Amino acid sequence: xxxxVLAACSNQPKKAASVQQQAVVDTPKQGHTDxxxxxxxxxxxxxxxxDFNDAQPVHRVNMKSFWxxxxxxxxxxxxxxxxATHYVTVAEQKPDPKDYxxxxxxxxxxxxGVFTPPSHPVSLNDPxxxxxxxxxxxxxxxxxxxxxxxxxxxxxxxxxxxxxALAYATWAGKRLPTEAEWEYAARAGKANKTYYWGxxxxxxxxxxxxxxxxxxxxxxxxxxxxxGIAPVKSFPANGWGLYDMEGNVWExxxxxxxxxxxxxxxxxxxxxxxxxxxxxxxxxxxRVQRGGSFICSDEYCIRYKAxxxxxxxxxxxxxxxxxxxxxDR
Numbered sequence: 001x002x003x004x005v006l007a008a009c010s011n012q013p014k015k016a017a018s019v020q021q022q023a024v025v026d027t028p029k030q031g032h033t034d035x036x037x038x039x040x041x042x043x044x045x046x047x048x049x050x051d052f053n054d055a056q057p058v059h060r061v062n063m064k065s066f067w068x069x070x071x072x073x074x075x076x077x078x079x080x081x082x083x084a085t086h087y088v089t090v091a092e093q094k095p096d097p098k099d100y101x102x103x104x105x106x107x108x109x110x111x112x113g114v115f116t117p118p119s120h121p122v123s124l125n126d127p128x129x130x131x132x133x134x135x136x137x138x139x140x141x142x143x144x145x146x147x148x149x150x151x152x153x154x155x156x157x158x159x160x161x162x163x164x165a166l167a168y169a170t171w172a173g174k175r176l177p178t179e180a181e182w183e184y185a186a187r188a189g190k191a192n193k194t195y196y197w198g199x200x201x202x203x204x205x206x207x208x209x210x211x212x213x214x215x216x217x218x219x220x221x222x223x224x225x226x227x228g229i230a231p232v233k234s235f236p237a238n239g240w241g242l243y244d245m246e247g248n249v250w251e252x253x254x255x256x257x258x259x260x261x262x263x264x265x266x267x268x269x270x271x272x273x274x275x276x277x278x279x280x281x282x283x284x285x286x287r288v289q290r291g292g293s294f295i296c297s298d299e300y301c302i303r304y305k306a307x308x309x310x311x312x313x314x315x316x317x318x319x320x321x322x323x324x325x326x327x328d329r
Contacts, residue, residue, distance in 0.1 A: 032067055032327065034069060034070050034071070035067040035068060035069055035070060035327065036067065036068055036069075036070050036240060036241050036242060037065065037066075037067050038063075038065060038066055038067070038068060038184065038185060038240060039065050040062075040063060040064050040065045041062075041063055041184075041189075042060055042061065042062045042063065043060070043061060043063070043183070043184050043187055043189075044058050044059070044060055044061075044191075044192055045058065045059055045060075045061045045180060045183055045184075045262075045265075045307070046058040046059060046262055046307050047192065047305070047306060047307030047308060048192075049305065049307070049308070051302060051308075052303070052305075052307065052308045052309065053259070054259040054260075054261075054262070054309055055262065055307050055308055055309050056262060057262060057263065058192070058307075059262060059265060059267070060267060061180050061184070061265070061267060061268075061269075061270060062267055062268045062269065063180065063181065063184050063269060064269055064328075066181060066326050066327065066328055067326060067327040067328070067329070068177065068181070068185050068242065068324065068325075068326045068327075069174075069324040069325050069326070070233075070237075070241055070242055070243060071156075071232035071233055071242075071243040071244060071324065072156035072157075072232055072243075072244055072248065072249060072251065072322045072323065072324050073156065073157050073165075073168065073322060073323055073324055073325065074153060074154050074155060074156060074157060074232055075139070075149045075152055075153050075154075075155055075156075075157050076153035076154065077157070078139060078157040078160070078168060079153070081167075081168050081171050081172070084171070085167075085171055087164075087167055087168075087171075089138060089139055089159065089160060089161070089164045089317075090161045090163055090164055090315050090317065091110060091111065091112040091137065091138040091139070091159045091160075091161070091164075091317055092110050092138045092140075093110055094108060094109065094110055095108045095109075095110075109135045109136075110135070110136065110138070111133055111134050111135040111136055111137050111138075112133070112134065112137040112138060112159040112317050112318060112319070113131055113132070113133060113134075113137075113316070113317065113318035113319070114131070114132050114133075114134040114137050114142070114143055114144070114318070114319050115130060115131065115217075115228075115295055115318070115319055115320055116130060116131065116132040116134075117130050117217045117218055117220065118130060118217065118218050119218060120218055121215065121218055122217065122218065124216070124217075124299070124300055129217070130217040130295075131318075137159060137319065138159050139157050139158060139159045139160060142158055142159065142319050143319070152231075154231045154232055154233075155229055155230075155231050155232070156229055156232060156244075156248060156249045156322040157322055158229065158249055158317070158318070158319045158320065158321060158322050159317045159318065159319060159321070160252075160317055160321065160322060160323060161312075161313075161314060161315045161316055161317040161321075162176075162252050162287045162312070162314040162315070163314055163315055164317070165252045165322075165323040166254075168323075168325075169323075169325045172325060173327070174325035174326060174327045175254065175325065175326060175327070175328075176252055176253060176254040176323065176325060176326070177253055177254065177324070177325070177326040178253060178254055178255055178269070178270065178271055178272060179253045179254075179255040179270075179272060179288045179290065179309070180265075180269065180270045181253075181326055182245075182251065182253050182290045182291075183290065183307065185240065185242055185245065186238065186242070186245035186246065186290070186291070186306070187306070188238040188239035188240040188242065189239055189240070190239065192306065192307065193306055194305055194306060195208070195209075195246060195305060195306055196238060196245055196246050196306045197236075197238065197246075201298075206236075207223070207224040207225070207235065208235060208236060208246070209224075209235055209244070209246040209247030209248070209292075209304070210224055210226050210229070210230040210234065210235060210244070210247040210248040210294050211224070211246075211247040211292065211293075211294060211295075211296045211297055211304060212294060212295050212296060212297040212299075212300075213297070215299070216295070216297050216299040216300045217295070217300070226294065227294075228294055228319075229248055229249055229293075229294055229319075229320070230244075230248055230294070232244060232248075234248075235247070235248075244291070245291055246291055246292060246304050246306075247291070247292050247293065247294060247296060247304055248291075248293060248294060248322075249291075249293050249294070249320050249321055249322035250289040250290070250291060250292065250293045250310055250312075250320060250321045250322070251289060251290050251291050251321075251322060251323050251324055252287060252288075252289055252312075252321070252322075252323040253272075253287060253288040253289065253290055254271075254272065254287065254288075255271070255272025255273070255287060255288045256272050256273050256274070256275055256276040256285075256286070256287060256288075257276055257277075257278055257286040257287055257288050257309075257311040258273045258275070258276065258277045258278075259277070259278065259279060260277075261273045272288070278311060281313075284313045285313065285314050286311045286312055286313055286314065287311070287312060287314055288309060288310065288311060289309075289310035289311060289312050289321065290309065290310060291304060291310075292304020292305075292308075292310070293320035293321070294320060295320055
């Protein structure tokens with residue numbers, strides 16, 4: 001269903017050379033508030049991890065300089081967009097019956113996918129045991145009609161599909177990042193490691209990102225201080241001053257998703273393939289998502305690791321999916 005449970009991780013259902021330049025937090029120009037300017041450079045994109053066949057082969061990519069938001073777009077920022085434009089997100093719209101032949105009319109209600117952990121251990125083969133399509137769930141009501149975002153203006157906006165993220169970026173005079181720009185920013189000049197910050201998940205016992213601790217999906221211990229999403233800038237910035245490039249919420253990229261794209265990707269500023277193709281859902285139009293979310297762990301959905309890729313149908317959202325923007329100048 002529109003903005004329903006989505007495939008933010010490949011296991012979820014639908015609805016060593018590197019650049020060593022330093023990023024510069026320039027005096028913001030108009031529209032560059034809370035953005036970081038990244039230098040031109042080269043990096044090795046992808047991963048050799050056998051679990052991520054769609055992120056291979058590792059290949060050198062040359063990047064132009066660009067600006068990128070230092071953190072994910074927040075509820076406050078998205079609210080200003082909605083106030084100025086009266087935009088209605090896909091999750092807030094009633095699904096078109098023509099798009100869902102055979103679905104009972106009473107089931108075609110506005111809503112979105114919500115992580116709903118069970119109270120007991122379950123098999124990890126069926127994501128519907130921890131995902132629910134919740135009527136009335138949207139960016140204003142992350143868990144359904146009785147929930148709200150009061151006091152959470154500095155939390156990432158969620159339940160935004162690609163269509164919504166693109167509308168915001170256009171209004172803001174920005175754009176969504178290419179997949180290459182996103183990974184270049186996340187690596188921050190570091191050589192390929194297991195995580196964007198290094199080889200250890202918790203170096204010297206330090207929590208580096210908001211992800212799932214405990215037994216997935218029924219027991220999140222919240223050892224990192226959060227069960228669910230965290231306010232932006234709650235964890236350490238990377239070497240280029242960017243926050244939450246790993247964990248917290250998945251982030252939309254502009255590229256169409258193709259599992260075979262890296263074998264043909266150009267070396268200079270790749271923009272992604274011309275169309276979408278996911279062998280698991282060949283008829284769905286999907287875009288790349290990056291960075292993982294608060295439900296990623298070594299037990300499930302390990303695609304928060306460096307170089308790995310996510311994917312999602314363009315009109316699907318959930319409460320673990322957001323975005324950030326970039327600008328050329």
